[in-house]
Amino acid sequence: xATLSEIAARAGVSVSVASRVLNGDPxxxxxxxxxxxxxxxxxxxxYSANYAGRALRLARSKALAxxxxxxxxxxxxxxxxxxxxxxxxxDYTLLVGHSQHFTEGxxxxxxxxxxxxxxxxxxQRTDDLTDxxxxxxxxxxxxxxxxxxxxxxxxxxxxxxxxxGARLATEHLLSLGHRRVGLIGGVEASDIARRxxxxxxxxLRDAGxxxxxxxxxxxxxxxxxxxxxxxxxxxxxSGPTALVVANVNGAIGALTALRQTGVEVPGDVSVVAxxxxxxxAHTWPPxxxxxxxxxxxxxxxxxxxxxxxxxxxxxxxVVGDPPPRLVLRASTAPPP
Amino acid sequence: xATLSEIAARAGVSVSVASRVLNGDPxxxxxxxxxxxxxxxxxxxxYSANYAGRALRLARSKALAxxxxxxxxxxxxxxxxxxxxxxxxxDYTLLVGHSQHFTEGxxxxxxxxxxxxxxxxxxQRTDDLTDxxxxxxxxxxxxxxxxxxxxxxxxxxxxxxxxxGARLATEHLLSLGHRRVGLIGGVEASDIARRxxxxxxxxLRDAGxxxxxxxxxxxxxxxxxxxxxxxxxxxxxSGPTALVVANVNGAIGALTALRQTGVEVPGDVSVVAxxxxxxxAHTWPPxxxxxxxxxxxxxxxxxxxxxxxxxxxxxxxVVGDPPPRLVLRASTAPPP
DNA sequence: TTGAAAGCGCTAACAG
DNA sequence: CTGTTAGCGCTTTCAA
Numbered sequence: 197x198a199t200l201s202e203i204a205a206r207a208g209v210s211v212s213v214a215s216r217v218l219n220g221d222p223x224x225x226x227x228x229x230x231x232x233x234x235x236x237x238x239x240x241x242x243y244s245a246n247y248a249g250r251a252l253r254l255a256r257s258k259a260l261a262x263x264x265x266x267x268x269x270x271x272x273x274x275x276x277x278x279x280x281x282x283x284x285x286x287d288y289t290l291l292v293g294h295s296q297h298f299t300e301g302x303x304x305x306x307x308x309x310x311x312x313x314x315x316x317x318x319x320q321r322t323d324d325l326t327d328x329x330x331x332x333x334x335x336x337x338x339x340x341x342x343x344x345x346x347x348x349x350x351x352x353x354x355x356x357x358x359x360x361g362a363r364l365a366t367e368h369l370l371s372l373g374h375r376r377v378g379l380i381g382g383v384e385a386s387d388i389a390r391r392x393x394x395x396x397x398x399x400l401r402d403a404g405x406x407x408x409x410x411x412x413x414x415x416x417x418x419x420x421x422x423x424x425x426x427x428x429x430x431x432x433x434s435g436p437t438a439l440v441v442a443n444v445n446g447a448i449g450a451l452t453a454l455r456q457t458g459v460e461v462p463g464d465v466s467v468v469a470x471x472x473x474x475x476x477a478h479t480w481p482p483x484x485x486x487x488x489x490x491x492x493x494x495x496x497x498x499x500x501x502x503x504x505x506x507x508x509x510x511x512x513x514v515v516g517d518p519p520p521r522l523v524l525r526a527s528t529a530p531p532p
Numbered sequence: 533x534a535t536l537s538e539i540a541a542r543a544g545v546s547v548s549v550a551s552r553v554l555n556g557d558p559x560x561x562x563x564x565x566x567x568x569x570x571x572x573x574x575x576x577x578x579y580s581a582n583y584a585g586r587a588l589r590l591a592r593s594k595a596l597a598x599x600x601x602x603x604x605x606x607x608x609x610x611x612x613x614x615x616x617x618x619x620x621x622x623d624y625t626l627l628v629g630h631s632q633h634f635t636e637g638x639x640x641x642x643x644x645x646x647x648x649x650x651x652x653x654x655x656q657r658t659d660d661l662t663d664x665x666x667x668x669x670x671x672x673x674x675x676x677x678x679x680x681x682x683x684x685x686x687x688x689x690x691x692x693x694x695x696x697g698a699r700l701a702t703e704h705l706l707s708l709g710h711r712r713v714g715l716i717g718g719v720e721a722s723d724i725a726r727r728x729x730x731x732x733x734x735x736l737r738d739a740g741x742x743x744x745x746x747x748x749x750x751x752x753x754x755x756x757x758x759x760x761x762x763x764x765x766x767x768x769x770s771g772p773t774a775l776v777v778a779n780v781n782g783a784i785g786a787l788t789a790l791r792q793t794g795v796e797v798p799g800d801v802s803v804v805a806x807x808x809x810x811x812x813a814h815t816w817p818p819x820x821x822x823x824x825x826x827x828x829x830x831x832x833x834x835x836x837x838x839x840x841x842x843x844x845x846x847x848x849x850v851v852g853d854p855p856p857r858l859v860l861r862a863s864t865a866p867p868p
Numbered sequence: 869t870t871g872a873a874a875g876c877g878c879t880a881a882c883a884g
Numbered sequence: 885c886t887g888t889t890a891g892c893g894c895t896t897t898c899a900a
Contacts, residue, residue: 200893201893211895213869246648251587251876252584255876269606291628292603294628479815548886557880656876865871876893878891879889879891883886
């Protein structure tokens with residue numbers, strides 16, 4: 197691995213000139229031929245700047261971490277792609293982290309930043325990461341942007357227009373003629389879950405309807421949990437004819453539970469989910485969803501983080517463009 | 533962020549003593565009280581060793597990259613967990629990389645190692661990464677271990693017992709009474725796909741049967757592609773009564789295609805897939821699979837890589853323990 | 869237009 | 885048992 201001084205020697209210049217040329221330092225004025233000699237030497241020796249040397253000198257690593265509860269969730273494919281593209285454009289390296297158990301996870305995170313391996317984080321909170329734990333992280337000098345989650349003390353976040361998404365899902369059901377629409381939502385503690393419920397409520401209200409507590413469950417997004425919620429709602433004496441499920445993975449679980457309990461979809465009950473992923477086309481029936489622009493969340497979160505590293509103030513963004521889009525498949529139909 | 537010299541000053545010792553105590557250098561012999569003073573100072577100042585300084589000095593980063601075609605594939609959850617556990621145990625940081633387009637991807641990889649950001653890679657080849665491209669990577673000083681893929685010039689790999697897995701899947705079908713068993717396999721260029729086909733052939737042979745080319749497709753693991761293969765096989769004049777699908781994601785696609793063409797599973801045809809993932813329990817019918825120990829692949833790959841970094845010779849491992857295990861769900865039944 | 873030199877934080881060889 | 889010191893590769897101020 198060639199070093200800078202080898203390049204300099206080969207080009208017959210000092211290391212400082214070599215450094216400035218290779219970094220495209222705009223304030224430097226070198227003779228074109230000197231410049232060319234340096235460039236040529238770098239090419240000849242296939243030079244890459246040593247990362248540790250640079251990081252040590254500059255006291256920043258030019259690396260960012262994207263930390264999500266479970267990177268193998270297909271939903272994150274888009275988020276990752278967006279974050280990755282943005283990082284690349286800004287010449288940052290993106291590391292993907294994971295934190296099954298967040299209490300332990302946060303320590304890994306803390307280390308990552310304290311040791312200087314990364315300059316900042318894009319983090320998706322899990323519902324069990326308390327505001328306090330988050331504050332501790334931030335207090336620890338961590339530059340951080342939250343995605344698909346927020347904290348009361350706003351300090352950088354990018355979320356989707358969950359209200360619009362849930363509203364669109366609900367309106368779709370309403371337009372099909374449903375009047376008894378239930379909600380399988382996220383946990384109450386979640387800001388995002390509350391926003392989705394709000395969209396649901398707004399759509400109902402605009403149709404002259406009201407939320408009915410017996411048709412609402414707030415247990416979370418895990419497939420098994422949503423499955424339980426679906427079974428429970430449908431066993432109500434007079435249950436809904438349609439269900440908004442606040443997350444596509446939950447909806448997949450719900451579909452299975454409904455079938456197992458002999459409830460036909462969409463014959464007996466229609467189901468629409470928020471968020472889209474490839475599996476939704478392979479459930480039975482294929483699942484109608486509201487696709488949200490997760491790519492853009494990843495992209496903008498990284499840009500925001502980099503801006504903040506450069507001194508910009510923390511900002512809280514709601515990505516409303518492109519807007520949520522209905523992906524019509526076969527799990528919704530007019531009421532029986 | 534406290535530095536080593538701050539710790540040393542606070543403890544009233546030199547940096548070298550502080551360094552050695554903090555690193556648990558076994559050759560150092562310090563007075564217990566000196567030692568304790570250093571430890572206390574580190575606690576007081578909440579010290580973490582700066583990563584760049586250490587990496588520069590030691591010329592290694594103590595970081596590893598796990599690079600897979602698409603980290604959001606649920607199949608990789610186990611692989612990641614295993615790799616992550618092994619890294620943690622050895623005090624390495626694990627970075628997850630991704631490479632949608634490998635030709636570009638390999639450049640990212642090259643940079644990662646050339647810049648010294650990571651000491652080595654655990655890499656899953658995509659089928660379109662040529663042996664030559666791989667050699668280039670390795671030639672570039674990259675310490676690398678392949679997972680779920682290999683290269684003719686063996687230089688470190690960990691794979692599953694694909695032969696046993698495919699054999700188990702096929703035998704399950706055979707034991708149900710099927711005599712006409714087809715295969716939806718991977719692409720021919722893939723070593724792993726060949727091994728799975730071999731398991732299939734061995735099981736057939738042991739039952740006195742022979743592979744029949746009209747019942748075999750070798751198009752790859754993508755859901756759409758396997759879907760096409762399924763439709764095509766079942767439209768053969770006298771088609772099989774059972775199908776081994778060499779990958780669970782492909783099987784999910786196949787199930788959808790079969791249903792769309794009016795083929796009943798398992799009524800008309802049984803389906804068993806290799807590998808397991810949560811979604812398999814949520815297809816219709818729930819998919820019978822052969823679960824393979826992907827966790828162990830991740831775990832052993834990282835250990836192997838770390839051993840190699842320490843000078844051990846490259847090794848090629850087949851993980852046969854725990855053995856493949858049949859997960860019986862509802863997509864298989866006796867032939868019609 | 870170019871070069872010399874300091875120093876980022878750390879480890880380890882060597883000296884006391 | 886502990887301290888001094890060189891130097892990893894890089895950027896940048898300052899001087900020429």
